[in-house]
Amino acid sequence: MRSSACARWVQGSVLSFALLASVAAPAGQVEVLHWWTSGGEARSVAELKRLLAADGHTWRDFAVVGGGGDSAISVLRSRVLAGNPPAAAQIKGPAIQEWGRLNVLANLDEVARRQQWDAQLPRVVAEVMKVNGRYAAVPVNVHRVNWLWINRQALRKAEVRAPTNWDEFFEVAEKMRKAGIVPLAHGGQPWQEFTTFEVVALGVGGADFYRRAFVRLDPQALHSDTMAQVLATFRRIKGYTDAGAPGRDWNVATAMVIRGEAGMQFMGDWAKGEFLAAGKAPNKDFLCVSAPGTSRAFIFNVDSFAMFRLKDAQATQAQHALAATIMSREFQEAFNLNKGSIPVGTGVDMGRFDLCAQESSAYFVASNMVNALVPSVAHKMVQPDAVEAALREAVAAYWNNDRMSAEQAMQRFAAVARPR
Numbered sequence: 001m002r003s004s005a006c007a008r009w010v011q012g013s014v015l016s017f018a019l020l021a022s023v024a025a026p027a028g029q030v031e032v033l034h035w036w037t038s039g040g041e042a043r044s045v046a047e048l049k050r051l052l053a054a055d056g057h058t059w060r061d062f063a064v065v066g067g068g069g070d071s072a073i074s075v076l077r078s079r080v081l082a083g084n085p086p087a088a089a090q091i092k093g094p095a096i097q098e099w100g101r102l103n104v105l106a107n108l109d110e111v112a113r114r115q116q117w118d119a120q121l122p123r124v125v126a127e128v129m130k131v132n133g134r135y136a137a138v139p140v141n142v143h144r145v146n147w148l149w150i151n152r153q154a155l156r157k158a159e160v161r162a163p164t165n166w167d168e169f170f171e172v173a174e175k176m177r178k179a180g181i182v183p184l185a186h187g188g189q190p191w192q193e194f195t196t197f198e199v200v201a202l203g204v205g206g207a208d209f210y211r212r213a214f215v216r217l218d219p220q221a222l223h224s225d226t227m228a229q230v231l232a233t234f235r236r237i238k239g240y241t242d243a244g245a246p247g248r249d250w251n252v253a254t255a256m257v258i259r260g261e262a263g264m265q266f267m268g269d270w271a272k273g274e275f276l277a278a279g280k281a282p283n284k285d286f287l288c289v290s291a292p293g294t295s296r297a298f299i300f301n302v303d304s305f306a307m308f309r310l311k312d313a314q315a316t317q318a319q320h321a322l323a324a325t326i327m328s329r330e331f332q333e334a335f336n337l338n339k340g341s342i343p344v345g346t347g348v349d350m351g352r353f354d355l356c357a358q359e360s361s362a363y364f365v366a367s368n369m370v371n372a373l374v375p376s377v378a379h380k381m382v383q384p385d386a387v388e389a390a391l392r393e394a395v396a397a398y399w400n401n402d403r404m405s406a407e408q409a410m411q412r413f414a415a416v417a418r419p420r
């Protein structure tokens with residue numbers, strides 16, 4: 001960590017706390033919409049509630065169950081349309097701009113200036129949080145999506161090592177099956193299929209291909225030999241999941257790996273929050289390894305809270321306190337220690353973080369240097385909601401229908417690209 005950045009962070013935090021204390025804000029209530037309801041997620045949210053309460057404000061929970069957040073966003077839409085938005089909602093990526101265009105978001109510039117967010121945040125992240133140059137959202141973390149989670153005992157039982165490429169992955173899966181273990185825990189929901197798919201696309205096609213397909217929506221990448229290979233690998237993976245997969249929640253799939261009933265899972269590092277909440281330790285009970293073929297790359301997923309413009313002055317004060325709390329070093333550390341992600345701001349000491357988080361932090365920097373830091377399309381980091389949804393449905397249709405050919409899937413992908 002650069003010392004000047006650290007000094008700025010400390011100054012910013014001290015200054016903001018001093019200012020907040022001197023204003024002696026009246027206590028208010030913040031209603032927060034989110035979808036963090038699994039074991040590890042709930043522990044992380046508890047940290048935010050605790051710190052907000054320490055500031056004298058109360059948290060009104062508006063949790064909508066459903067990994068990936070599709071249900072939460074539908075509920076949010078109806079609340080905003082009814083003219084009754086919550087103070088804050090888990091909204092990320094380009095969707096922040098989409099909400100901003102509706103002119104319903106708050107202006108957080110005053111808090112941002114006090115805490116010097118511009119100096120603390122990587123520029124790419126800061127830009128996503130702003131609408132028309134003004135902060136309207138606050139980032140909480142950086143998740144890495146391209147992980148493979150492995151139960152160590154399952155490796156021993158199958159007498160194999162963690163795979164590093166696709167050939168090894170399929171060998172390991174085969175041996176786990178012979179040892180009576182479900183090789184791959186999968187939750188059969190479209191967002192989880194899409195999550196696995198983007199990881200396979202990166203692992204098979206590489207970062208440039210990934211960017212051409214999912215960032216630029218280049219029809220020649222979406223319909224290509226490489227994409228056909230990605231689809232073939234994706235389908236082969238399905239052969240190592242169990243019959244109970246359809247409809248299963250992601251954390252239930254993670255629990256199968258935690259118990260050793262299944263050997264592996266493709267999932268972002270929110271899965272680590274589940275291992276930790278179950279009392280398991282990295283390297284001892286489970287391994288976090290880069291998904292096959294992706295060791296130099298990093299698919300990022302930044303969670304954030306967008307804030308809505310409120311009429312009530314006290315509620316607005318509490319909302320600003322929430323924004324300031326999220327950007328505090330104390331919150332960034334406590335939250336991310338539980339969530340499985342890494343802090344987004346500079347200035348947090350990684351010393352208390354486990355090996356997976358330390359690796360993630362190192363990969364974040366290293367992948368950027370080799371131009372292999374890419375946004376998650378499945379986790380709404382890059383495309384407008386409608387495009388993401390169309391791709392997600394096409395991927396899920398292919399996964400769930402063994403008679404659908406790679407050619408048919410690619411035609412659906414290319415159709416998504418065409419209207420742009």
Ligand code: GAL
Pocket residue numbers: 035036041066067068069143250270301302303379
């Ligand atoms: C992601 C979100 C993560 C995690 C996951 C499962 O979209 O970014 O923080 O919560 O969904 O719920």
